[in-house]
Amino acid sequence: MMIPTIPTPDELLDKGFRRGKKNADLMRSQKKIPKHLKGKRIEEARVVTACQVIKDKLKSIIDSVPIIEELPEFYQDYIDITVSVDDLKQALGGLNWAFGILTQLEKEYGGKIRNNPSDKASMFQKQAYGRIASVVNKIKKDLDFLDFAKQSLRNMPTVDFDAITIVIAGFPNVGKSTLLRQITGADPQVANYPFTTKGIQIGHTERRWQEIQIIDTPGLLDRPVLEMNDIELNALIALEHLADAILFIFDASETCGFTLESQFNLFVQIEKVFNEIPIIALFNKMDLIDGDEYTQQYIDAFEDSILISAMEGEGLDKINETIDKIQKISREQT
Template sequence: MSFIDECRIRVKAGNGGNGAVSFHRGPHLPKGGPDGGNGGRGASIYFEGNPNLQSLLDFKYQREFIAKRGQDGRGKDCDGRSAEDLVIPVPLGTRLHDEKSKETWDITEAGQKLLMASGGKGGRGNRSFRSSTQQAPRIATPGQIGQERELRLELLSLCDIGFVGLPNAGKSSLLKALTAARPKVADYPFTTLQPQLGVMELEGHSVQMADIPGLVKEAHQNQGLGHRFLRHIARARNLLVVLGLDSERSLESSLDILLSELRLYDPKLLEKERLLVVNKSDLLTHSEDLRKDWENFQKLHPESLLISALHQEGLSELKRRLSEKGSVAKDPSPPAFRSSFGR
């Protein structure tokens, strides 16, 4: 399925119905009083959080949403019917930007509804203008115009744990090993071009994880997948930093790049709780240089965990560490786990 995480749309609430000019007529009332009804209210437009949606794909095919107008008033004191409001479902984590006013709103909970365009009020029929000095008014007002907005929708993945790592660190393989997710896995950079979500069951509660496109040097300047990566990781409650053993770059160098890019994009990202894992332990038996790199790194970061997602080595310990920190899904306010490095 295609993944769309940003789009621009136009929303237009319904106009109010027009008020009516009418007079009551009957066999014995040739000149009855005014009985023109009021117009109905136009439909408003709401956005509602839907946990079953994972993408803004639907907006690829529909970029304009126009709600229905209210019904016009009629004679015999009949008010027009108000139009039914239009509710547009969006994934949790959707941020809405008004391109004109620069206002911003976030939808983060299932069932959360935001009023984004108010329907116009119905016009007044001549019945409402009758007074002691004006017994037969021949005036009515039109319905008000419905509100209109130009919106930019941006999806920021909501998850308990976001995977952070350089391209080809093995994040997708780890997500696949820990959850039922089936992301694309291959031995080349940028296999993951869009966020992949998975759920891990931990002692009676669920933890939602997200593998997010790999980070490269100068990502804060929008290099590689740049801002597209960084804006997704901003919504993760905690970070799982995944480093892959690599003959071209030391583990410490990889970590420096990651932390530097997070800091340059938004220093608050480094305030998130973090756990550090080193992937591809199966390569240690084939390379003395990689083994020395791991040993040196472990001295600097003794709490780091060595794993192999491919051979599922060290995963039980990783799950245990995550489980020890409590139910991150049930109560997101306490820290889910402590940082294993102090930068």
């Protein structure tokens, strides 16, 4: 969502009044206007132009923001998590209010200048400018908020809603980024995502002539759900709108600093949040493991767990087979 540069009230007024003066000067240079009407035409041009210039800028800002309810649910949640949809609508409402009042002032003072003696024109122009300035200054907080929204949403991830989407989960240092690069064969796109520590990572690959989108969210799906606040839980819901499946990565070697028991507990919590989405268990760093009962008990807890070494590229064929199955299920559902 591209929000244009948001001016301050002073910048809006300066632009409007400068353009008003320019048009007034052009009107002053017109020799065909009768002398007894020229003063009124000059001041009317000043007021009408100032109103129209400011209104045009406000309208361009309002029109640049799409109707939130028409966006995909992921983006609706993303915007709500980042800046609050209600606050965004309220700020846009402030600009709409100002647009309406300026339209009234343009008509009211244009009429007063036209319908009164010439010696009153300058007085009405000054009154109009005072009221225009008052209206614009009243939406300062709305302009400030929209500037904040522009900055906050400038790195909103570009998501392909037609692609099969797989979300990666697991504690830090279990090999998520390594696996993402192995599957996609390239460095992923990195963009800000609310309440992640490093920014969402999106990689793309193609299987059976269909785009596959792999998403990793460092700082979100790598810690206990019970420790998250309400806003972070909403961020999980946003991901739920995207995910066709989740790859949950266990570090079988525990060199990530988390025990398999802790990792299993995180899996259970995420499974509760994404209760309608298939979650595939991957046991990574198996090249560091000599078969033992401790590790095997966690592997055996899953019917279809996949043993891999992301660093060595081992087990990728099984992951690709799983992705093929996800594709097939997705096609059947659509």
